[in-house]
Amino acid sequence: MSLNTKRIIIAVIGLFFLSALLIVGGIESNKRILGKKAVIKVSATSESCVDCHTVTSPSLVEQWRDSKHAIRGVGCMDCHQAEKTDVDAWEHEGKTIAVIVSPKDCSKCHARENEEFQASHHADAGKIIGSLDNVLAEVVEGNTGRLGLDGSSPAAISGCWQCHGSVVKIGKDGRPTPATWPNTGIGRINPDGSKGSCTACHSRHTFSPVVARQPDSCGKCHMGPDHPQKEIYEESKHGIAFKAFKEYMKLDAQPWRVGIEYTAAPTCATCHMSATEEQMVTHDVGRRISWNLRPPISEKIDAKAIKAGKKVESWEQRRKNMKNVCGKCHSEKYVDGFYIQFDSAINLYNEKYGIPSTKIIKMMKAGEILTAIAFDEALEWTYFYLWHHEGRRARHGASMMAPDYTQWHGFFEVAERFYIHFVPEVREACEKAIQKGGKSATAAKEVLKELDIILNKEEHKWFLGKMSDDEKASRKAAADEFKKRYAQH
Ligand code: HEC
Ligand code: HEC
Ligand code: HEC
Ligand code: HEC
Ligand code: HEC
Ligand code: HEC
Ligand code: HEC
Ligand code: HEC
Numbered sequence: 001m002s003l004n005t006k007r008i009i010i011a012v013i014g015l016f017f018l019s020a021l022l023i024v025g026g027i028e029s030n031k032r033i034l035g036k037k038a039v040i041k042v043s044a045t046s047e048s049c050v051d052c053h054t055v056t057s058p059s060l061v062e063q064w065r066d067s068k069h070a071i072r073g074v075g076c077m078d079c080h081q082a083e084k085t086d087v088d089a090w091e092h093e094g095k096t097i098a099v100i101v102s103p104k105d106c107s108k109c110h111a112r113e114n115e116e117f118q119a120s121h122h123a124d125a126g127k128i129i130g131s132l133d134n135v136l137a138e139v140v141e142g143n144t145g146r147l148g149l150d151g152s153s154p155a156a157i158s159g160c161w162q163c164h165g166s167v168v169k170i171g172k173d174g175r176p177t178p179a180t181w182p183n184t185g186i187g188r189i190n191p192d193g194s195k196g197s198c199t200a201c202h203s204r205h206t207f208s209p210v211v212a213r214q215p216d217s218c219g220k221c222h223m224g225p226d227h228p229q230k231e232i233y234e235e236s237k238h239g240i241a242f243k244a245f246k247e248y249m250k251l252d253a254q255p256w257r258v259g260i261e262y263t264a265a266p267t268c269a270t271c272h273m274s275a276t277e278e279q280m281v282t283h284d285v286g287r288r289i290s291w292n293l294r295p296p297i298s299e300k301i302d303a304k305a306i307k308a309g310k311k312v313e314s315w316e317q318r319r320k321n322m323k324n325v326c327g328k329c330h331s332e333k334y335v336d337g338f339y340i341q342f343d344s345a346i347n348l349y350n351e352k353y354g355i356p357s358t359k360i361i362k363m364m365k366a367g368e369i370l371t372a373i374a375f376d377e378a379l380e381w382t383y384f385y386l387w388h389h390e391g392r393r394a395r396h397g398a399s400m401m402a403p404d405y406t407q408w409h410g411f412f413e414v415a416e417r418f419y420i421h422f423v424p425e426v427r428e429a430c431e432k433a434i435q436k437g438g439k440s441a442t443a444a445k446e447v448l449k450e451l452d453i454i455l456n457k458e459e460h461k462w463f464l465g466k467m468s469d470d471e472k473a474s475r476k477a478a479a480d481e482f483k484k485r486y487a488q489h
Pocket of ligand 4: 128131132133134135136137156159160161162163164220221222223224227293294295
């Protein structure tokens with residue numbers, strides 16, 4: 001055998017082994033969905049958990065293996081460990097653990113995130129029991145008695161609570177009760193008294209920022225007829241750009257600063273939470289918004305605190321915080337222009353619809369023209385649609401650049417609701433009360449007087465056929481011009 005032949009044979013054998021290694025390596029890395037390759041050192045306390053749960057719930061353990069936690073040696077017990085005296089202590093396979101891992105547990109290692117989160121509106125989202133919406137879930141739609149589950153309404157358990165959070169109760173067996181858990185509501189009240197749930201956005205057990213930064217993650221809760229932020233975002237140029245350029249967004253980068261690590265599009269997190277060159281990540285989602293657009297009449301976000309004599313970050317500062325984000329992609333003038341358009345839409349909603357309709361309803365409740373029972377009369381549903389659904393849609397659409405939500409799902413429906421349902425229903429209820437006589441008849445006359453004042457305002461006059469001759473003439477001229485132009489095509 002010549003030297004060359006020997007060399008060729010050795011090379012062929014070498015290549016064979018090399019490709020065999022590559023194939024094995026390939027299969028090995030395919031097994032790891034997120035592809036993070038690292039040596040996982042399991043702490044001794046967590047070893048038994050990992051061993052057994054690899055058999056009983058393999059994907060759960062694999063997700064943990066793919067997490068930064070596993071790489072940094074944070075094991076099952078670092079999160080699930082409990083003291084025997086804890087309300088939620090559960091004896092499990094010779095160890096005292098808790099099924100619930102609360103923000104307080106996470107705060108052992110993530111104090112800043114927890115502090116910010118606890119100060120946010122998110123942490124308070126479980127305090128909805130006294131709200132008008134809650135009467136819907138517990139009384140109107142559902143039932144807390146015969147058809148309830150442990151005295152709670154199934155409509156609330158599987159609906160409201162999955163977004164807002166339940167009060168998690170622990171059963172005699174040391175485990176959370178099925179009426180109150182599974183639940184990752186954002187303002188959940190935990191057995192240790194802490195508020196909220198970090199897994200609302202940081203899905204377990206990867207706890208990956210890729211999940212938390214997705215618009216879909218916020219969209220679990222921020223969607224639907226009364227707060228369609230997810231749909232609004234998808235309609236906006238920002239959502240369109242995200243969809244087109246998602247692969248360039250470096251969603252797993254740490255840090256993740258707009259204008260540095262990525263530039264293609266903003267996500268919900270970009271605008272409301274994530275870092276810029278000047279700002280740190282914040283877990284208080286209220287730190288960059290200036291309005292509260294949820295109530296019947298919108299108010300600046302610091303209005304309630306000022307009234308209560310509490311000192312909080314001013315709405316002006318919060319707006320500055322947001323403008324700092326916008327400024328990474330837009331000019332200052334452009335952003336100022338946007339805020340002028342947005343504010344004017346909120347003022348229109350407030351002045352033309354929110355303030356007048358709220359005043360009328362208050363007068364009717366006080367004058368006993370409407371009953372004290374919530375949601376037993378058509379007019380109450382009409383008013384609820386006006387501010388809680390359609391009025392919010394118009395405001396939310398304007399706040400995040402979605403013209404269709406502002407107009408056709410928003411102001412158009414607000415106007416129809418106001419003129420075609422609200423006004424006639426107010427008149428009808430008042431006329432009925434006047435016929436009946438007594439105390440509510442006097443109140444009804446006052447309401448009709450107020451309605452008359454409202455409808456005679458400049459912005460409503462058209463409805464009474466009282467538009468000024470000048471405006472009528474200029475509108476007619478414009479309409480004629482429009483018809484002429486379209487007739488030619
Ligand atoms: C010998 C096997 C075994 C070991 C060791 C083990 N588990 Fe489990 N674990 C199970 C099984 C099986 C279940 C599901 C059955 C059940 O709900 O009782 C479970 C359930 C759980 C639950 C969910 C309970 C619920 O109510 O949903 C948690 C949390 C949990 N284990 C955590 C741990 C932790 C942390 C450790 C390490 C201290 C651990 N397990 C050790 C087998 C094991
Ligand atoms: C970083 C903290 C953290 C670590 C580490 C962790 N868990 Fe969890 N685990 C959670 C959180 C949060 C929940 C959700 C419970 C709740 O609603 O509060 C959870 C829930 C669970 C559940 C019940 C829910 C379900 O989906 O079935 C099991 C079982 C469980 N963990 C097992 C484990 C095991 C086994 C390990 C180790 C391989 C582990 N956990 C490591 C935080 C952690
Ligand atoms: C025992 C300490 C400890 C506990 C408890 C803990 N973590 Fe962590 N966490 C860490 C460490 C260490 C890292 C890695 C930090 C780094 O590498 O920058 C981390 C990273 C993270 C990250 C970033 C992950 C990434 O891929 O960039 C998130 C999100 C996170 N933790 C959430 C949580 C949540 C939610 C809980 C409670 C359910 C929790 N952690 C409990 C120690 C902990
Ligand atoms: C799909 C998730 C989801 C469900 C289900 C849900 N909500 Fe909400 N709710 C939200 C979100 C998100 C907001 C905040 C919207 C915003 O800021 O624009 C909110 C706002 C509220 C507010 C206003 C809070 C404030 O500070 O002004 C109340 C009250 C409320 N919801 C009660 C309820 C009740 C009661 C139910 C059940 C009948 C319910 N919600 C069902 C997600 C949900
Ligand atoms: C409303 C959704 C949401 C909730 C709730 C939430 N986080 Fe986060 N968290 C995020 C997002 C989004 C990021 C990524 C920020 C960025 O772009 O870097 C993040 C990042 C983190 C990080 C990585 C380090 C950092 O600050 O960037 C840690 C650690 C963390 N969160 C812990 C927590 C803990 C602990 C809780 C509960 C007290 C919690 N988070 C609740 C959305 C959330
Ligand atoms: C381009 C930046 C940007 C993006 C992207 C964005 N928002 Fe907003 N968001 C805003 C602005 C601006 C406001 C109004 C701020 C103010 O009040 O001054 C706002 C307001 C809000 C509010 C307050 C509503 C209320 O009722 O008061 C919520 C909730 C919200 N956004 C959620 C989301 C969610 C969820 C997403 C993703 C689906 C998202 N945002 C995407 C900029 C953004
Ligand atoms: C599990 C449900 C849930 C998820 C997930 C969620 N939110 Fe919320 N969010 C709510 C609820 C409920 C409220 C209203 C709380 C209240 O006022 O009682 C709210 C309120 C807000 C507000 C208004 C805060 C204020 O101070 O007025 C903003 C902004 C917001 N969320 C942004 C986000 C962003 C951005 C994400 C994703 C990173 C997100 N949310 C994820 C349920 C959720
Ligand atoms: C990561 C970059 C980025 C950030 C941050 C950002 N935008 Fe944009 N924005 C874009 C892009 C890209 C477009 C699409 C431009 C076009 O139409 O060609 C856009 C479009 C817009 C539009 C035009 C909408 C339309 O339909 O024509 C407005 C208004 C706007 N942004 C306002 C804002 C405001 C206000 C903020 C902060 C709250 C903001 N943007 C944050 C990238 C960004």
